[in-house]
Amino acid sequence: MNILFAGTPQPSAKILEILSQDRDINIVGAITKADKAQKRGKKLEESPVSALCNKLNIKTFKPESLNSEEFKTEMMGINFDFLVVAAYGKILPNWFLNCANIMSINVHYSLLPKYRGASPIQSSLLNGDAITGITFMKISEGLDEGEVIKQFELKINDTHNKVLLENDLCNLAGSKINKLLNEIKNNKFQLTEQDNGAATYCKKINKLDSRINFLESANEIFNKYRAYYEWPGLSFEHKNIIIKIKGMYIKDAINDEHTSKKYNLKRDGIYVKTNDNMIVITHLQFPNKNVISASDAFNAYKDFFEN
Structure with missing residues (x-):
């Protein structure tokens, strides 16, 4: 053939x-x-x-x-x-x-x-x-x-x-x-x-799709992370700085000690409240920097994430 x-x-x-x-x-x-x-x-x-x-x-x-x-x-x-x-x-x-x-x-x-x-x-x-x-x-x-x-x-x-x-x-x-x-x-x-x-149709993915504000459900955010993993990635803005999420998972927020504030930085992750649950960011990247773990962020950026 x-x-x-x-x-x-x-x-x-x-x-x-x-x-x-x-x-x-x-x-x-x-x-x-x-x-x-x-x-x-x-x-x-x-x-x-x-x-x-x-x-x-x-x-x-x-x-x-x-x-x-x-x-x-x-x-x-x-x-x-x-x-x-x-x-x-x-x-x-x-x-x-x-x-x-x-x-x-x-x-x-x-x-x-x-x-x-x-x-x-x-x-x-x-x-x-x-x-x-x-x-x-x-x-x-x-x-x-x-x-x-x-x-x-x-x-x-x-x-x-x-x-x-x-x-x-x-x-x-x-x-x-x-x-x-x-x-x-x-x-x-x-x-x-x-x-x-x-028939259903796909939308065209663009760079703006990468930005989240944590007002969505934890599942919606996690699904975006999976879908945009290759490009455009997932990111959020904090104190006018765009931070990329390079690793994350969903955690049940019921009776969780980390729900007292929006960003709760611990050595094992950044705990972030969503509109229904919580996600934990395990790896992140600041502009023009290498990807770092939450443990590294805890040492270098603890004050940055204080509300």
């Missing part, structure tokens, strides 16, 4: 690597986002998919425009059975989707039609879901509206954050995709229309 891949971040690279290890699969190329400038300096940084392609000697395409004549000519000259898309980051035009000899497939990290859009993993954590999963779907022009080929569930546990859950979902997708492609090739599959009436 000839596969053309489209993806950008590290989880996408993992799926591409799994596909490349199948002797029956020939990766004819990979489309990924263009190299971007690093935060400091002018050096360009390639995507994880691009880096893997260099390692595996796979041809890469980094079009600025998917509708440019140059890109169209390149794609028309490639013979591929499947287009496999995993978090590429751009909406693919219809002319391109029709280039695949057999089918264009997307790997989506939710049980569609739930959480259409760009942040399904964060959304499942924000909402405290117990179950999520992956959807293999035939790509259509609408946003994640294509017919479902197959779905696989995954339980979410309390230790899952965005990074860990994404890794588990990626491993699940990687363990299923080769067999799925063979089933489609041999016409042993069935397409199922999505229920558009049951």
